[in-house]
Amino acid sequence: xxxxxxxxxxxxxxxxxxxAVYLWVYTIYLLICCLGGxxxxxxxxxxxxxxxxxxxxxxxxxxxxxxxxNEEATIVQTVNNLLKxxxxxxxxxxxxxxxxxxxxxxxxxxxxxARERNRPxxxxxxxxPIHEIYSCRMGEVLITLISKENGRSKSDAVNAGINAATYxxxxxxxxxxxxxKDSLRxxxxxxxxxxxxxxxxxxxxxxxxxxxxxxxxxxxxMGKNAVVNMQILEYSRGFLGTRVFQDLLNAxxxxxxxxxxxxxxxxxxxxGFDPVSKGxxxxxxxxxxxxxxxxRIPFSLRFVPESVCWTQGPASLKDLRAQRLRWHCGLIQxxxxxxxxxxxxxxxxxxxxxxxxxxxxxxxxxxxxxLGLLSVGLSVALGSASVLKVLTAFLIYxxxxxxxxxxxxxxxxxxxxxxxxxxxxxxxxxxxxLDAFFFRPYIALVNFTAFFKYKKVTKAKWVSPxxxxxxxxx
Amino acid sequence: MSEYIRSNIQILGICAxxxxxxxxxxxxxxxxxxxxxxxxxxxxxxxxxxxxxEASGSFALKDMEISRFAINPMLRAFGRLAEAGAGKDCAAIxxxxxxxxxxxxxxxxxxxxxxxxxxxxAISDLSELPAEQRTExxxxxxxxxxxxxxxxxxxxxKALYNLGDADAVAEAVEKLSADxxxxxEKLLSDGMNSFRGDRAKLAEALMERFERYDDHSQSAIxxxxxxxxxxxxxxxxxxxLAREEISIDQRCDILRLLMKVPSADTKRIxxxxxxxxxxxxxxxxxxxxxxxxxxxxxxAETVEALRYGITSPxxxxxxxxxxxxxxxxxPREVLDGILCGEDAYARDALRFALDQREDQTEGEKE
Numbered sequence: 001x002x003x004x005x006x007x008x009x010x011x012x013x014x015x016x017x018x019x020a021v022y023l024w025v026y027t028i029y030l031l032i033c034c035l036g037g038x039x040x041x042x043x044x045x046x047x048x049x050x051x052x053x054x055x056x057x058x059x060x061x062x063x064x065x066x067x068x069x070n071e072e073a074t075i076v077q078t079v080n081n082l083l084k085x086x087x088x089x090x091x092x093x094x095x096x097x098x099x100x101x102x103x104x105x106x107x108x109x110x111x112x113x114a115r116e117r118n119r120p121x122x123x124x125x126x127x128x129p130i131h132e133i134y135s136c137r138m139g140e141v142l143i144t145l146i147s148k149e150n151g152r153s154k155s156d157a158v159n160a161g162i163n164a165a166t167y168x169x170x171x172x173x174x175x176x177x178x179x180x181k182d183s184l185r186x187x188x189x190x191x192x193x194x195x196x197x198x199x200x201x202x203x204x205x206x207x208x209x210x211x212x213x214x215x216x217x218x219x220x221x222m223g224k225n226a227v228v229n230m231q232i233l234e235y236s237r238g239f240l241g242t243r244v245f246q247d248l249l250n251a252x253x254x255x256x257x258x259x260x261x262x263x264x265x266x267x268x269x270x271x272g273f274d275p276v277s278k279g280x281x282x283x284x285x286x287x288x289x290x291x292x293x294x295x296r297i298p299f300s301l302r303f304v305p306e307s308v309c310w311t312q313g314p315a316s317l318k319d320l321r322a323q324r325l326r327w328h329c330g331l332i333q334x335x336x337x338x339x340x341x342x343x344x345x346x347x348x349x350x351x352x353x354x355x356x357x358x359x360x361x362x363x364x365x366x367x368x369x370x371l372g373l374l375s376v377g378l379s380v381a382l383g384s385a386s387v388l389k390v391l392t393a394f395l396i397y398x399x400x401x402x403x404x405x406x407x408x409x410x411x412x413x414x415x416x417x418x419x420x421x422x423x424x425x426x427x428x429x430x431x432x433x434l435d436a437f438f439f440r441p442y443i444a445l446v447n448f449t450a451f452f453k454y455k456k457v458t459k460a461k462w463v464s465p466x467x468x469x470x471x472x473x474x
Numbered sequence: 475m476s477e478y479i480r481s482n483i484q485i486l487g488i489c490a491x492x493x494x495x496x497x498x499x500x501x502x503x504x505x506x507x508x509x510x511x512x513x514x515x516x517x518x519x520x521x522x523x524x525x526x527x528e529a530s531g532s533f534a535l536k537d538m539e540i541s542r543f544a545i546n547p548m549l550r551a552f553g554r555l556a557e558a559g560a561g562k563d564c565a566a567i568x569x570x571x572x573x574x575x576x577x578x579x580x581x582x583x584x585x586x587x588x589x590x591x592x593x594x595x596a597i598s599d600l601s602e603l604p605a606e607q608r609t610e611x612x613x614x615x616x617x618x619x620x621x622x623x624x625x626x627x628x629x630x631x632k633a634l635y636n637l638g639d640a641d642a643v644a645e646a647v648e649k650l651s652a653d654x655x656x657x658x659e660k661l662l663s664d665g666m667n668s669f670r671g672d673r674a675k676l677a678e679a680l681m682e683r684f685e686r687y688d689d690h691s692q693s694a695i696x697x698x699x700x701x702x703x704x705x706x707x708x709x710x711x712x713x714x715l716a717r718e719e720i721s722i723d724q725r726c727d728i729l730r731l732l733m734k735v736p737s738a739d740t741k742r743i744x745x746x747x748x749x750x751x752x753x754x755x756x757x758x759x760x761x762x763x764x765x766x767x768x769x770x771x772x773x774a775e776t777v778e779a780l781r782y783g784i785t786s787p788x789x790x791x792x793x794x795x796x797x798x799x800x801x802x803x804x805p806r807e808v809l810d811g812i813l814c815g816e817d818a819y820a821r822d823a824l825r826f827a828l829d830q831r832e833d834q835t836e837g838e839k840e
Contacts, residue, residue, distance in 0.1 A: 031492065049550065050590035052625035056661060118829045120822040122789050192658045193624050195690075396489055403493060 005382070012379040019372040020393070026361050027400050030241065034404045037244035041305055054192045061089040062184060062261070063165035064173065067157035069097040069150070071175035076110045077469055078175050083138055084215040087184040091142040093164055094175075097157040098150030107145050112136045119164075125272025127151060127159035142166075152461040154257065155273035155280040162264060162272060170267065172260050172281075178207060178310040178470060179259070181215040186307035187261045194300055198266040198288060201255035201303045203239050206232045207310035213473040217310070222427055227320060229431045230439040231313040233405050240305060240408040247303035251354045253289065255301060257281030259309035266291075266299075277337075278458055279330015286338050286350075293347045312470070321446050328450035329457040331363055366448035369441070402432040516551035524563040533566040540574045543591065544582055553594045565599045572607035576614040588618055589626040596632035601670075603637070612642045619649045627657060631665050638671030644679035647695075651688040662694035667701055677704045689721050696727040705735050712743065726762045733766035741770050745779045748795075757788035764794035768801045777804050784812060784820045792819060796827035 047053060064082055068075050075094065082092050096104045107113060113134035121130055128151040135144045148160050158172050169191075173179065187200045209223030222229045246252045255262075257280055267273070270287045277283040285301065292299035314320040335342075335358060342359070344351040379385035406428050450457065519542075527533045542548035556564040568575070579591050592615055600608070611633065618630035627650070634642050643666070650657050669676050680695050687695070696711070698704075711728045714720060720728075729747065732740045744763040751760035764783050770776050780802075783795035799809065812824050 035495070047586055047589075047625060050546070050586045051553065051593040052586050052589040052623065052629065054625065054628060054658075054661070056664065116829070118822070118825040120793075120819075120826050192661060195656050195658065399493070400489075 008378055009382060009384060012375050012382065012384060015371065015375040016379055016385065019368065019375065022360075022368060022372075023397055026365075027397065029357070029361070030237075030404055031400070033245035034237070034241040034408055036248065037241050038407055040244050040248065041240065044306070054189045056189075056192060057088070059088045059185065059188050060169050060191055061167035062087070062091075062169045062171055062188075063161070063167040063264075064090060064092050064171045064179070065158055065161035065165065066092065066094045066173060066175050067097060067154050067161065068094055068099065068103050068175040069154075069157070070099045070101045070103060072099070072102045072106050073469060074176045075103050076106050077472070078177060079107070079111070079143065081178045081212075081215045083141055084181060085179060085184055086181050089140075089167070090184065091144065091166060093144045093146065093161045095146045095148060095157040095161045095164075097148060097154075097160075104145065104147055108134070111138065111143055111145075113143065113145055121163050123163050124268045125159040125162055126275070127156050127163060127272075130160055130164070133164065150461075151275055153275045153277075153280070155277060156275040158280070159272045159275065162267060165264060168264050170262050170264050172257060172262065172273075173309065174258050174311060176312045176470075177258060178212055178215055180217070180308040180310065183259075183307045183309060184261075187304055190302040190304050194302075196298045196300055197302050198263045198292070198299050199255050199285070199301045200261040200307070201243065201252060201301070202259040202261070202307040202309050203305045204235060204256050204258045204309050204311055206235060206313040207470050208313055208315060210310060211471045211473055212310070218473060221424065222431065225315055226431070226434060227317060228313050228315055230435045231320075233409055233428065233431055233435055234439070235313075236409040237405055239303075241404065243303045244305055246354070247301075249349055250300050251289075251349045252301045252303055253285055253350070253354055253358060254282045255285045255303075258311050259307075260284075276458075277330060277333055278326050279334050282330060283334045283337070286334055286341070289350045290338060290341060290347065293350065310470070317442075324443055324446045325450050325453060325457050328363075328366075328447040329454050331358070332450065332454060333458060335359060335363055366444040366446075367451075369444045370448055398433070398436045401436050402429060405432045405435065516547045517555060519548070520551055520555055524567075527563070527566070533563070533570040535567060535571050535574070537574075540571065540578050543575050543578055544587065546587065549587060549590055549594075553590060553597075556594050556598050562599070564594070565602070568595070568598055568600070568611075569603055569607055572610040576610050580614060585618075585621055585623050585626045589621075589623065589629045592618060592626070592629035592633040596629060596636045598636070600636055600638075608637055608639065612637055612639055616642070616646070616649075619646050619655075620653055624655075624657070627655060628661060628665075631657075631662075632668075635665050635669045638669065640669075640671055640676040640679040643669060643676055644683050647680065647691050648683050648686055651686065651691050654688070656690055659690055659694045659697065662691060663697035663701065666695070666698040673702055674704070677702070677706070681707055681710075689724055693721075693724050693727045696724065696731050700727070700731040700734060703734065705731075708732060708735065712739065715743065722756055722758050725759045729759060729762045729766060733762075733769065736769050741767070741776070744770075745775060748779050748783045748791075752783045752786045752788075752791055757786060757791050760786065761788065761790040761794050764791060764798050768798035771802070777802065777808055780804070781808060781812065784823060785817050789819075792823040793827075796820075796823035797830075799824065800827040800831050 066075075066078060066082070071078075079092060079094065094107060096107070113136045116133045116135055119133050119135075121133075128149040130146055130148045132147040133144065134147075135142060137143070144164060146160055146164055148157070151157060151160075162170055171179075171184075183202060187202055190200045191197050206228060208225065208228045210217045210220030212218065222232060243252060243254075260281065262284075266288060267284070270284070270291045273280045274283045274287075288299070288301060314323050335355070338355075341347045341351045342355045347355075376385065376390055380387055380390060406425065409428050410425070523535070523539055527535075543552070552564065575591075579588060582588055595611055595615070600611075603611075615630040615633045615637075618626050621627055621630075631643075631646060634646050647662065666676060666680075667673075677699065680698075684692065684695065699707070708731070711731060715725060715728055729744070732743065744766045747763040748760050748767065751757055751763075754760070760783060764780065767776050767780060777799065780795045780799050783791050784799065786792050786795070799812075809824065809828075812820050815821065
C-alpha cells in the first residue's frame with residue numbers, strides 16, 4: 001500500500017507540474033493569438049474605414065465546387081444563394097457523389113439543365129468515374145451538374161469538380177452553406193494584394209439562428225439551442241483568434257473544408273485532395289505547405305476574416321460527436337502522414353512550431369486533459385494539494401478562457417446588424433461558462449475516444465448529417 | 475485565503491493586468507458601433523466651412539481647418555463629402571489650399587491617413603486644377619510609391635491617374651519596378667486605362683521608358699495597349715517576340731495585342747508559334763496563337779496549322795484549335811478527317827466544340 005502511495009505521489013507531483021506548465025503555455029499562446037488577431041482585425045477595419053483597401057472591379061474567374069451526398073434538403077437553396085453572389089465571373093459545379101436521395105432530381109427539377117454528351121473531362125486528379133454531365137446558364141453563370149460514382153469521401157467529389165472546372169481558381173465548400181454575397185470579392189482582394197497567394201481561407205460562421213436575405217444575414221446571433229451557441233463561441237475563438245495570428249506567420253495549417261479558395265494549378269500540382277483522408281481540408285493545407293516549403297517556392301496561404309461563409313452547425317450532441325470524431329481522426333491521420341515535417345527545419349515555422357503545437361495542444365490535449373484531471377483529483381485525495389489552490393488555478397484558467405471568448409466574439413461582430421450591447425455580452429459570458437464546464441470537457445472526451453475508434457471512423461463512408469433549410473426572407 | 479493571495483501576488487497581478495487589457499478590448503468593440511454618429515457631426519463641421527467659404531467667395535482655409543486633414547474622423551468626413559454631393563466644394567478646397575494641405579500631411583507618419591488623402595485625390599474632380607497645384611499633389615503622392623503598404627501605393631497610383639500627368643505615371647511605374655514592388659498586373663493595366671489625361675501621351679511616356687520596367691510592369695503596359703487599342707508599337711513588339719529572354723507570360727500578352735489587328739504579318743507569327751510550340755513543353759503561346767487564328771479566313775495554311783495543333787498533347791491547345799476550326803467553318807472533309815482519325819483526344823475536343831456551336835445556334839434561334 002505504501003509503495004502504491006509513493007508511486008501515486010511521484011506521479012501527481014511531476015504530472016501536476018507538467019499540466020501547470022502545459023496550461024500556462026497554452027493560455028499564453030491563445031492570449032497572444034486572440035489579442036494579435038483582435039488588433040489585426042481592428043487595424044484592418046480602420047484601414048477599410050480610411051479606404052486603404054484593394055477594391056477593384058476586376059475579379060479572378062472562379063469555379064465554385066459544391067460536393068453533395070444526400071443533400072436534397074438544401075442543395076437548391078445553396079445554389080440559389082450562389083446565384084446571388086456579387087461577382088463578375090464564376091461558375092457553379094455541383095457534384096452529386098452517387099446520392100441515394102433526390103439530390104440530382106432536385107437540381108434537374110429546378111434548373112433547365114441539359115445533358116452534355118461530348119464534354120471532354122481532363123482527369124488531372126484522381127476520382128471515381130463521372131457518369132453524366134448536365135449544364136445550363138442562369139444569366140451569366142454557368143451551372144454544371146456532375147453525376148458520379150460514389151467515392152466514399154468528399155475529397156473524391158471535390159477532385160471530380162476540379163477536373164470539370166473551367167476556371168483557374170476553385171472554391172471548396174459544403175452543400176448546406178450560404179456564401180455571403182460579398183465573400184468572393186473580399187477573398188479575391190487577397191489575390192490582388194500579393195502575386196504568390198495559392199489559397200485563401202474564409203471566416204466560417206454558424207447559420208442556425210440567422211435569417212438571410214439575398215445571401216446576406218439580416219438578423220440573428222445566439223439562439224436557444226445551447227449546443228449551437230457554444231459552437232458559435234468556439235468558431236469565433238478559432239477563426240478570429242488562432243487563424244488570424246497564424247496568417248501573420250504564413251503558418252496556417254487548416255483552410256477550412258467549409259470554405260476555401262484555391263489556385264487550381266497548385267491543387268493539381270500536389271495531386272488533389274486525398275480521398276482517404278477524413279480531414280481533407282487540413283491534409284490539403286499541410287500538403288501545400290510541404291510542397292512549397294520543400295521546393296523553396298515563395299508562396300502564401302491567406303486567411304481573410306471579412307470573407308464569410310455561413311454553415312449549419314450540428315444541432316444535437318449526437319451529430320456533434322460524429323463530426324468531432326471525424327475531425328480528430330482526420331487530425332491523427334494528417335499528422336501521421338506528414339510526420340517527417342515534425343521539427344524539420346526545412347519546413348520553417350510549420351515544422352518547428354506549428355506541428356509540435358498541433359501535436360501537443362490539439363492532438364494530445366484530450367489525453368492530457370483527462371490524465372490531468374485524474375492527477376489533480378488524486379493529489380487532493382492524497383492531501384498533497386489544497387482544494388483552495390486547485391480551485392483558484394481552475395477559476396483563473398476558466399476566467400481567461402471566458403474573456404478571450406468574449407473578446408473574439410465581440411470583435412467578430414457575428415452579424416453586421418447584431419446589437420453588441422450589454423445583454424449580448426451577458427449571454428456570451430453565460431454560454432462561455434457553460435462552454436468551459438460542459439462543452440470543452442465533452443469535446444475532449446469525444447476526441448479522446450477518437451484514438452480507440454480510429455480504424456472504424458477512417459473506414460466509414462461519407463455521411464451527411466441531418467440538414468434543415470436555412471431561414472430566409474423574401 | 476489572504477496568506478494564499480500574498481504568496482501568489484505576482485501571478486495574480488499579471489492575471490489582473492491581462493484581464494484589464496481584455497476588458498478594454500471588449501469595451502472598444504462595443505464602442506465601435508457609435509462611430510457613425512460622430513461621422514455625421516464631423517460632416518456638419520465641413521458643411522459649415524463650405525458655407526462660410528461660399529459666403530466669403532474664398533475657399534482658402536484657416537490654419538485650424540487645415541489641421542483637420544490630419545485628424546482621422548475629419549479627414550474621413552471630408553472624403554465622404556467628396557464622394558457624395560459636395561464634390562465641387564471639396565475640389566475648390568483642394569485647389570485653393572494645395573500647399574498647406576500637402577505640407578500638413580507630409581509630416582504625418584500614419585500611412586493610412588496619407589493613403590486616404592491620396593484616395594480623396596483619386597475621387598475628386600481635379601479637371602480644373604492649375605498646373606502648379608497639380609505638381610504639388612504629384613509631389614505628395616510620389617514618395618508614397620515606396621511605401622511598404624500595397625494599399626498606400628495603390629491609392630497613390632490612383633491619385634496620379636486622376637491627376638492626369640503622363641510623365642508622373644510613367645515615372646511611378648518605373649519606381650515600382652526599381653523598388654521591386656510586384657504591384658498586381660491587372661491593377662496596373664486597369665489603372666492606366668482609367669488615366670484622366672491624354673492616354674496616347676501616357677502610352678508614349680510608357681514606351682520611352684519601356685526597357686527600364688520589370689517584366690511584370692511590361693506585361694501590364696502591353697495589356698493596357700490591348701484594351702485601349704494602341705497599335706503604334708506593334709512592330710516593336712513583333713521584334714521583341716524574337717528575343718529569347720522574354721517571359722512566356724509576356725509573349726502571350728504580346729500575341730493577344732497583335733491578334734487585335736489581323737494582318738498577314740501577324741498571321742505568319744501565329745502560325746509559326748502554333749507549329750513551333752504546339753507540341754512543346756512551353757505550349758502556352760501556342761494556345762493563344764490558336765485562338766488568334768480563328769480571326770483569319772479559312773485558307774488552307776491556317777486550317778492545316780490548326781489541324782496540327784489539335785493533336786497537341788496540351789489540353790488547352792487542343793481545345794482552342796478545335797474551337798478555332800469550328801469558328802472558321804473549316805471544310806467538312808477536314809473535320810471528318812479528325813472525327814474519324816486515330817487521335818481520340820483530338821476527336822473529343824472537336825466533338826465538344828461542334829456541340830457547343832450547335833447549342834449556340836439553337837440558343838440564337840430561340
